[in-house]
Amino acid sequence: xxxxxxxxxxxxxxxxxxxxxxxxxxxxxxxxxxxxxxxxxxxxxxxxxxxxxxxxxxxxxxxxxxxxxxxxxxxxxxxxxxxxxxxxxxxxxxxxxxxxxxxxxxxxxxxxx
Amino acid sequence: xxxxxxxxxxxxxxxxxxxxxxxxxxxxxxxxxxxxxxxxxxxxxxxxxxxxxxxxxxxxxxxxxxxxxxxxxxxxxxxxxxxxxxxxxxxxxxxxxxxxxxxxxxxxxxx
Numbered sequence: 001x002x003x004x005x006x007x008x009x010x011x012x013x014x015x016x017x018x019x020x021x022x023x024x025x026x027x028x029x030x031x032x033x034x035x036x037x038x039x040x041x042x043x044x045x046x047x048x049x050x051x052x053x054x055x056x057x058x059x060x061x062x063x064x065x066x067x068x069x070x071x072x073x074x075x076x077x078x079x080x081x082x083x084x085x086x087x088x089x090x091x092x093x094x095x096x097x098x099x100x101x102x103x104x105x106x107x108x109x110x111x112x113x
Numbered sequence: 114x115x116x117x118x119x120x121x122x123x124x125x126x127x128x129x130x131x132x133x134x135x136x137x138x139x140x141x142x143x144x145x146x147x148x149x150x151x152x153x154x155x156x157x158x159x160x161x162x163x164x165x166x167x168x169x170x171x172x173x174x175x176x177x178x179x180x181x182x183x184x185x186x187x188x189x190x191x192x193x194x195x196x197x198x199x200x201x202x203x204x205x206x207x208x209x210x211x212x213x214x215x216x217x218x219x220x221x222x223x224x
Contacts, residue, residue: 042215102212104157106154107156
């Protein structure tokens, strides 16, 4: 299994809603990532988890809250988002010793109304 | 600074045409270099990589050579297909830092 699975594929939420994005991989990767990608732009790194611990937070606003409950799962909890947060949210994973070879999920297309 | 610069798109080609997408980088030291591809509605996939100077990465008919003297990693394919239509991202990595992506180049191939 070489897949990174993200759910849901599409999400529409209001600015007062709370929602969560989910990511799962069964490749034994111990590094997992959240990226944000706006249309026609490259992915921007948000968070990195290493061995289920947060190792990088790229100054992301607190309305985005990541969680890594175990080595296969990565969540992104969303609360009080703004319309400008609408984007494709990509999860990725990698081997701890080869963190440049990323395996990406298909993403969650998020629209904030 | 440390960055990746790609040629502006979109690139529009006919099937079987030759493709070049330019990529240059700045970095301290000698980073690994990558090309990722993003097909419509999907996440990014690693297309090829090179880890040291003069290395040539290749996959699915695509090639790129790590040129230290020109700090470049241009992507080439001799004969593109409609199925190659996608966005191509050049990226550099370096131990201890996150992958840095270029802005992406959209390729559109028509039959």
